[in-house]
Structures are given as structure tokens and as C-alpha cells.
Amino acid sequence: DVKVTQSSRYLVKRTGEKVFLECVQDMDHENMFWYRQDPGLGLRLIYFSYDVKMKEKGDIPEGYSVSREKKERFSLILESASTNQTSMYLCASDASRPGTGFGTFGSGTRLTVV
């Protein structure tokens, strides 16, 4: 089975801290995605990547950056965490042509910024 592993299940950080959320997949997928999930808003795409060192902005990239130095790892970076970034963050990966049905998500990281 494909596994997408997010390094932390729960995280509490202080306002202004630099925060790294890590995601690793073990099936050599080209495509990786970061979403945030908020009540009443569903999942919103933050950033995605189709290849190593390649990144594209999603719908809500402000306040975030990403890094993809290796194919299996896709990191989401909050340069200076703010309370409005308190959310559930979900990583996903896919080998298919983008958008044609990625089926593997991580279990999520619930981030609280205080």
C-alpha cells in the first residue's frame, strides 16, 4: 500500500515561529500536494509540486512556502506562524496525471498557533 506519512499528528507553535511540516511518500510519486482543512471551508490547496525542485502556488499560498529537494519529501514552511494558520494540514501524493485522481492522503497534522 502507498503510504504518505506526515511527521507530526499534533503541533503547537508560538506566533512568529518558523514551522516546518514534513511529508514523505514511499511510492515514487511525482506529484505532491499540501492542503489545509478548516470547518465549513473544506480542503483548500496551498501548494503543489510535479517534480523535484518544482513548485506551484495553489489557491491560498500566502504565508507559506514549500521545499521539494527529494522526490519522496515535500515540506510545507510557515515562515512566521500566525494564529490564522491554526488548522489541519493534509499532504497528498499521486503518480497519475495531476487531477486525474490522487488517492493517497496522509493522516494530517493539526497545527495550533498560540
Added chain:
Amino acid sequence: AQKVTQAQTEISVVEKEDVTLDCVYETRDTTYYLFWYKQPPSGELVFLIRRNSFDEQNEISGRYSWNFQKSTSSFNFTITASQVVDSAVYFCALSEVSGYQKVTFGTGTKLQVIP
């Protein structure tokens, strides 16, 4: 711009009842994909189905069935004889085929199946 609407925020049913989760979408594309995902309490999204916009055949998989109607821009999901294990949040999603083929999710429907 794409939009996916799941008007039902929460639904409660008694075990063994049938339940339908509604999904209405908007897109200017003629070719697109529709999806359903399940998110159990553990948090991980589980892919259930993908449907191409050119394929309007309904699909059945065990107790799950999907009704795709292009004329009404709907892609509804029915669970027959619901079970407690079906309790989860269900997301409908739409993917464009052109450009970066981003996926747009609905806001989700929380289903609670009561024993």
C-alpha cells in the same frame, strides 16, 4: 472558476437506513473529473471514486452507489443499509483537466450512523 457545493453539513441516520449525500458542482470546462472521498475520525482521506465527465453511467460498489447527472450538475452518493463504520465526513471534489488540473473540494458532509 470551479465550485463544489455540499449543502448538507451534517446528517444523522439510524443503522441500516439508506442515505444520500448531495453534491452539486459548477465548471466551465466540458471535460472534468469528479471524486468522492471519505474522512473517518482518524483523519486520513480515503479515495472512493473518480468519474470522468463523459461517463454518465451510474456506478455501484457494494453498498455504495453514485448517480452522476450532467444535466443537473450533480454527483450524488448513496449508501445503502448504512453501518456505524460509515460514520465519517464525506467530500465531493472536482478536477479540471486543463492547466494545472487543480482539484476543488466541497465543504464536506458529516455523516453519523446511530446504532
